[in-house]
Amino acid sequence: MEAPPVTxxxxxxxxxxxxxxxxQGSVLDHSLESLIHRLRGLCDxxxxxxxxxxxMVFLLKGQQxxxxxxxxxxxxxRAGAPWHLRYLGQPEVGDKNRHALVRNCVDIATSxxxxxxxxxxxxxxxxxxxxxxxxxxxxxxxIMVYKIxxxxxxxxxDSTEALSLSYLVELSVVAPAGQDxxxxxxxxxxxxxxxxxxxxxxxxxRLM
Amino acid sequence: MQREGKQLEASLDALxxxxxxxxxxxxxxxxxxxxxxxxxxxxALLSGQLNTLNKVLKHEKTPLFRNQVIIPLVLxxxxxxxxxxxxxxxxxxxxxxxxxxxxxxxxxxxxEEQEKQLTTDAARIGADVAQKxxxxxxxxxxxxxxxxxxxxxxxxxxxxxxxxxxxxxADTNALxxxxxxxxxxxxxxxSGSSGSGQPGQPGTGTxxxxxxxxxxxxxxxxxxxxxxxxSGVQMAQAGQPGKMxxxxxxxxxxxxxxxxxxFVSSMEKTAAVKSQDLTQH
Numbered sequence: 001m002e003a004p005p006v007t008x009x010x011x012x013x014x015x016x017x018x019x020x021x022x023x024q025g026s027v028l029d030h031s032l033e034s035l036i037h038r039l040r041g042l043c044d045x046x047x048x049x050x051x052x053x054x055x056m057v058f059l060l061k062g063q064q065x066x067x068x069x070x071x072x073x074x075x076x077x078r079a080g081a082p083w084h085l086r087y088l089g090q091p092e093v094g095d096k097n098r099h100a101l102v103r104n105c106v107d108i109a110t111s112x113x114x115x116x117x118x119x120x121x122x123x124x125x126x127x128x129x130x131x132x133x134x135x136x137x138x139x140x141x142x143i144m145v146y147k148i149x150x151x152x153x154x155x156x157x158d159s160t161e162a163l164s165l166s167y168l169v170e171l172s173v174v175a176p177a178g179q180d181x182x183x184x185x186x187x188x189x190x191x192x193x194x195x196x197x198x199x200x201x202x203x204x205x206r207l208m
Numbered sequence: 209m210q211r212e213g214k215q216l217e218a219s220l221d222a223l224x225x226x227x228x229x230x231x232x233x234x235x236x237x238x239x240x241x242x243x244x245x246x247x248x249x250x251x252a253l254l255s256g257q258l259n260t261l262n263k264v265l266k267h268e269k270t271p272l273f274r275n276q277v278i279i280p281l282v283l284x285x286x287x288x289x290x291x292x293x294x295x296x297x298x299x300x301x302x303x304x305x306x307x308x309x310x311x312x313x314x315x316x317x318x319x320e321e322q323e324k325q326l327t328t329d330a331a332r333i334g335a336d337v338a339q340k341x342x343x344x345x346x347x348x349x350x351x352x353x354x355x356x357x358x359x360x361x362x363x364x365x366x367x368x369x370x371x372x373x374x375x376x377x378a379d380t381n382a383l384x385x386x387x388x389x390x391x392x393x394x395x396x397x398x399s400g401s402s403g404s405g406q407p408g409q410p411g412t413g414t415x416x417x418x419x420x421x422x423x424x425x426x427x428x429x430x431x432x433x434x435x436x437x438x439s440g441v442q443m444a445q446a447g448q449p450g451k452m453x454x455x456x457x458x459x460x461x462x463x464x465x466x467x468x469x470x471f472v473s474s475m476e477k478t479a480a481v482k483s484q485d486l487t488q489h
Binding site: 024025026027028031034035057126127128129148150151163164165166168195196197198202204207208 | 373374375376377379380381382383384385386387388389390391392393
């Protein structure tokens with residue numbers, strides 16, 4: 001069920017294959033304020049946007065070895081916002097010069113009965129967490145600074161505890177496949193956040 | 209004559225005002241030295257005032273004070289209230305002790321000697337040598353200033369560096385792992401290799417769903433291999449480690465089931481699990 005690398009697939013029409021370019025880092029709690037100030041200066045001028053999301057990750061064990069992963073995200077502080085379903089592919093093994101993690105990305109807005117639908121389809125919830133933090137934007141780049149909370153009682157988002165004393169910082173761009181200069185822009189922006197945060201491409205497989 | 213008199217008076221007034229300002233700032237300077245000696249910021253003001261004083265003196269409309277002579281007319285050892293008031297209590301008596309100090313026009317003889325010596329020395333060494341000496345002095349001063357500022361900066365950053373740790377790489381890895389595949393997040397199963405991911409006890413509901421999930425694996429016969437289950441951490445199996453091996457060791461049939469049949473039976477099992485869930489909660 002895993003798609004072959006997207007850049008090899010022929011374009012047969014329909015939607016454009018979007019890739020997510022990602023750089024990640026973290027910042028300790030006591031340095032969060034300075035990071036927020038710096039981001040407010042560097043990013044587009046807009047109202048500081050905070051978010052409180054509940055994300056659930058669903059797995060479908062298929063015929064192949066690795067299961068199919070879908071991420072369902074809902075907003076806990078914005079009533080009426082649609083649920084967000086996301087598919088993220090395997091990171092593309094490009095040349096070492098590419099500065100960001102690149103993976104295929106499909107984003108869909110759905111209605112509220114998403115979890116029921118997925119369960120009926122055979123997906124099982126693997127894990128869930130609550131993300132609470134700030135959102136910044138610079139052009140097509142999106143910067144999220146958020147804290148991950150572990151859910152203690154499955155199904156209830158009231159009892160949460162923070163996973164660590166740091167905030168996760170993610171710089172991401174969703175762009176059509178093949179645009180590698182995006183990663184250069186991202187690297188330049190990441191340079192401006194040093195030495196507060198070191199944004200780098202972290203391969204999740206290394207951390208297994 | 210009249211014009212010069214007027215000019216003299218005008219310049220005297222200007223001079224008086226300048227001198228009064230200077231006196232005030234000198235007074236505050238002395239106060240600061242004695243009381244708030246850690247916040248000395250008045251040097252700029254003093255130098256500025258001295259500069260304006262010099263400018264006023266050099267002004268073209270200022271007659272040469274050098275040509276004017278002050279002669280005391282009356283000296284008396286009695287207290288003079290008027291003088292007291294004008295000098296803010298500093299000179300009570302205009303007597304023969306006060307006059308040499310206050311009406312002095314030349315420095316002391318010893319001081320005058322030293323000054324003459326210095327001027328002859330300066331004239332002796334010649335212009336270009338003097339210029340070189342000036343340059344070297346300037347260079348040394350700038351070097352010193354640079355060193356001082358660098359020391360200041362380094363000591364500041366050195367003092368802050370232990371506290372300056374703004375991110376923790378271990379935290380970064382933990383957070384990325386949590387977002388990527390739920391390491392340390394899930395309550396339903398351990399995180400495989402690292403013991404740190406051991407979550408708390410799963411609730412009763414989840415144990416039962418886990419058990420029925422196991423039965424599901426046994427009965428639906430989803431084709432999968434032992435190695436693949438062991439390698440990935442992304443498994444929706446039951447929580448406790450004791451149960452996991454038993455789940456893996458069960459005989460799993462493959463290929464004999466049509467994919468649609470598998471799908472339908474999994475949906476049935478899902479319905480069974482859901483109803484079980486509902487009875488639990």
